[in-house]
Amino acid sequence: MILGTSFIHIADIHMDQSFTTLAAKDGFPALRRKEIFETFMNVLKRAENEDIDFIMISGDMYEHGYTNIKRINEINEQFKRIKGNIIIISGNHDPEARNSYYCLFQWAKNVHILLRNEPSICFTEQGICFHGIGFDTGGGQIRLLENIKTNEKMINVLLMHGDVDLNISGYNPIDSNILNSKAFDYIAMGHNHRMYVKSNIYNPGSLSPLGFDEPGEHGYFIGDFRSKKAEYVKNEGRKYVDISMSQEKLSLFNEMYPNKKDIYRIRVTGEKEENEISVDLFKEYDFVEVIDIRKIKAPNRTDGFQGIKGEYAGIIYGKLKIADEDKKVIYEDALRYGMMALSNERLDIE
């Protein structure tokens, strides 16, 4: 009987990552962590229900130093329920180390972690060999590529955590031409959070988006080694949307971005006026972070202040012109506080 060669390829789950950028809304980071965990579990349940033969996880499954043993145990319990084999490599966020769960935890029998000293495993009945180049604290794992011996009679799959065609990277940088020249039938990449396919190099990106720098689609590959098919399955969960809008256009936000589940960061542009940006527009949205980058009105001594206030404003404007973005906010505040103090107004600063 010929055994199946169906597979699921996931990477960069980053379980238990902290979300300091979402901390402004109480409880939202915890909710996001839960969603990321559930998305991962749903993929594993699919593998369980559809009797997928191989589940490949190309690094950064969890966050070393953040993930606790309880969470690892939960995942392992789900691994146990899967009939197929789970092939895992370490990533830069869950590196192979003496004190890593990869080395210490008693994983289920169908879980195979490809470590530096045992980078390959073959399933003779299915005719597949998996080779792994993960990430450990020692560095230089990419050199393992030279020592990996592919078996001509088998399907050869490489799991790798690193950057392809990004030479300045410190994370296993490799040229796609070199990779493609090796006798691998499928190269299951991880590390880069954006999905890409280059010949037989497949990188699913992060399973769920993890920050505003990860817009676009996220998901995983499902396919079959023997029939050489791989299909990208999109994650239908929340997306990160990072936008800039002028204050006048903010009223169109609801029309332009109707998905209230997505995570938004809006940089409000334009000139700063005294009226605050209304947050009522976003009350139906799960998470909207508004960053006010409106510029303070250009100084004009004729329509600005005169007397000491004008002099004071002139000094601050002079500093504002040459200040970097971080300092500008401080000078804007300084201008406001100084004016309040000179106008004998109470300095209402919390």
Add this chain to the structure above:
Amino acid sequence: MKISAAHIYGYGKFADKDFVFKEGFNIFLGKNEAGKSTLMSFIKAMLYGQKKERESKEGQLPESKKYKPWNTDKYGGYLKVETDTGEVLRIERDFSDRSFKVFDVNNEDISNRFSMDKDSGMPGQDLLGMDMECFANSSFICQDKSILYSEDKEHIAEKLANINESAEESVSVKNACKSIKDKLTELGNDRTSKKPYNMLLEDIRNEEDIQTKMQESNEICLAYLSERDDLVRKIGILKNEEKMSERKEILDKSLSGKSKYDGYLKEKENINKRISDTDEKKIEKESKALNEELSKHDDLDKEIDSCKNKSKKYKSIMITIIIISLLVIASTVYLMLEINILYATLFILPVAALFTFLLFKKRVSTLNVQLHDIEKLIIRQKEMDELVKKAEQDRSNRILIRTYDGLMQDILSEEDVLDYKALNEKIDLLRSEKIMTVRSREDCLSDIQNSRERLAIVQAEISKYMNSNEVIAEHEEKLAELKEKMAGLERKKEALAIAYDCILQASKKMQEYVIPKMNEEMSVYLEKITAGKHTNIKTGQKMELNTEYTDKVHSIYEFSDGTIRQMYLAFRLAAGKTFSQKKSSPIFMDEALVYYDSQRKKSTLDFLYGLSENTQIIFFVTGIEDEFIKDKNISIYQFD
């Protein structure tokens, strides 16, 4: 700029009201509550709009509310002005909807030529060359409650001190800096306690502690996992070692068993060699016969002794008989030869002796046979004893052999082998295995037990972690939030510090460039207002206002209330000139001379009249003495 007319649709008490202004000096006469301040407010509002203000702490209403029309819904009006370039403009405002328009002489809307603030247009800024604050601080001298009271000299002096610092009467650099300093202290620093900064710092430290502890706890959990790994591996090694120790013990025991077996076997062979071929039954039979024979004798030794004694005795008798017989024979021969032959009869005696001798000889012979038999019997008895002894020895040896056989069998049973060959095979097999151990099995078992106990403890600890719901990321997020708050606070503190420094810088600039210019203007005006009595006002080294008077430098505080008021007026007018940037601005004065004595009033009015040649003056007052205005070209309006 000059104002030529004002029409009020509705503003305070006025509704649909017209006012006309002339060039030069305009005096508006009216009793209290006639509307003088209302008209002034209207003009200011037309030029600069109404500021959005809240009700003050003292309960004073903001202007937008204070001047809401009493008798009409229309809230606004228009102002006709002539610019310095001679252009005639109409400024229209509706204060209800804050709408603002400026039309030129052709009724063309030219509003966009004028400055706007966030609420409305500010044509005053362009037409007068002053922002609203400067206007309010200079040309617009309204009725101020605080200077209505004669004793409020200090208040005016304070305003002058403010001017000295900031060139504005209402801006106190000292107070501004103090309020910033106070705020900085209120926010807290490393030297304060229980302030927002300190509280935040404490929260951050607490959260960092929690996070460190959680990370340590995670490390401990990983250490337990590592220890569990080590223990499981150690137990495996120990078990293997224990097995080897067991095999070694079996081998040692088998070797010992074999050694014993060999010893027993050797012993058995030796014993076997010692066993004779005696027939026990025959010996028994012979012994029985011998015993029967012996039973006939009481004591064989005694019998031998008795026989030997009798034989000895009989032999002595025989010797005696021989001797006597020889003596008799000799005597008989002698006698026969010597005495009588008859004596030959005496030979009967030796014959008798011979017979006796032979009798004894026979007895001795019998005794000897008897003795020989006894001795033979004794020998037989001895031989029989030996045979019996030998038979007994053979019997005990056979028992011994059987015992050895049992012991050897026990060894085989103990070694669980059928025979000696199998035992040797077993030993050979055990010897063929490589047994490398330095520890005894007992030690291994003890180590295994200890390791298992430790493993149970480690497993229990890991189980605790398995049930822990602590999430490190949550604390990191909280910490990040606190640090962000702290960064915000630090930014505010930095902004306050910058504000503090820049206010001082601005004040210094004002003192260096603006104030001297203003002092100069002020001195000119002061000289005119005081009719040459005071000719200058300056800033001293200690930043105090002073004036040279009668060749001496005096602090302004040394002067009377009235003089200080004149100085104040001089300032207001000088400020108007300084700020108006070469544009002309009407001067508005509401009850400005109310506390002046008649001499001061006269000199001031004379000065103002002179000023009105080039500057429109709009002067509101409840009443004015004729002597001050006679022979002067002054337009006088009387409120209804």
